[in-house]
Amino acid sequence: MSQLFSPVTVRGTTFPNRVVVSPLCMYSAVDGLPQPWHFAHLSTFARGKAGLVFTEATAVEAIGRITPKCLGIWTDEQAQALKPITAFIEEMGCIPGIQLAHAGRKASTSPPFEGAQPLAADHPERWDIVGPSGIPTADNFPVPHELTADEIKQLVTSFAAAARRSLDAGFKVIEIHGAHGYLLHSFLSPVSNQRTDQYGGDIQGRMLFPLEVSKAVRAEVGEDVPLFFRISAIDGIEGGWTMDDSVTLAKALGEAGIDVVDCSSGGVSGAPRFRVADDGKPLNKSSARQPGFQVPYAQRIRNETDLKTMAVGVIIDPEQAEQIASSGQADFVALGREIMHNPFWPLHAARTLGDDPEFNLWPKQYKWAVDRRAQIAPLNQ
């Protein structure tokens, strides 16, 4: 059996395989509540048998949404509405996961298919945004309110409460979103955090809020629940967060109760202007479109800490994914755009890797028919 399709256990949860649906914002919620689209979207990946299916970034408070159409879990009603989705994912033998998020100074924008711009001052749904310091994320963004220490403590509580509701909703895995320039990442990066209190200054100060959130979530969910933390391994801009910083953070996250570091990059201030590999060498401009361009980040953290890692970013081919898993670069392999393009990617990948010659992974409702189709037209992908 391939490594990609071998099970892996983290704390109290055994994942049937290492293929993960990366968090994917759909900008289709109403008042933070999931809609039929969310059920259709996430249940399709479960029918495709991804081992772990993450929700999109799900806000821990209303002003933590990226757009007015983002999913939320700041109320019990929102948590209850997610239950049919988690139940179906489990019914398919997959693990339901939720990404808990706060968009911070990148909140109150329009969805990408409407421009991804800050909502205008007279827009009926806009809200005031918050961040570590009064520094906008880009020239056309508003200046965020600088959170007070008391407001930060309140947000730690909001993350913990959202974690509790996530368990009530049936999620078995929680990922804390600490990447892409959103609130927790903006505290980590010296580009966006220029505070002079305990939540700023050197890396220890800048890590404090994300670590407090991680500890509070771990305390809330107990010892059995696997916790993932998504990082932007590098900012990719002059004077920004570096790969060495990420190793320091990962070690501290491990002590705070995190099990898996999910290695993405960029987002603190527009698009990364340059990228470096783990050996410090610059990658060329188009590297963000090259297969597996972020895998070295996951590999380095896996090598230099006791933690498990998840790789993400332009992972397309089954053989590429298997190589990442079997060579020990990462424990989980997450797909975003490719699995939207082909939601049954895991079923086809298992065939390609020789793990499912009898179509046994397929849902029974499809297996008997797909089996027969194969007799008519040999099917391998």
Ligand SMILES: Cc1cc2nc3c(=O)[nH]c(=O)nc-3n(C[C@H](O)[C@H](O)[C@H](O)COP(=O)(O)O)c2cc1C
């Ligand atoms: C439509 C879309 C929505 C996304 N939403 C999120 C999100 O909610 N949270 C997050 O951490 N990343 C989000 N991402 C980033 C993906 O999770 C993933 O890291 C990225 O697309 C790279 O993987 P890929 O090359 O397989 O697409 C999103 C990406 C896309 C394309």
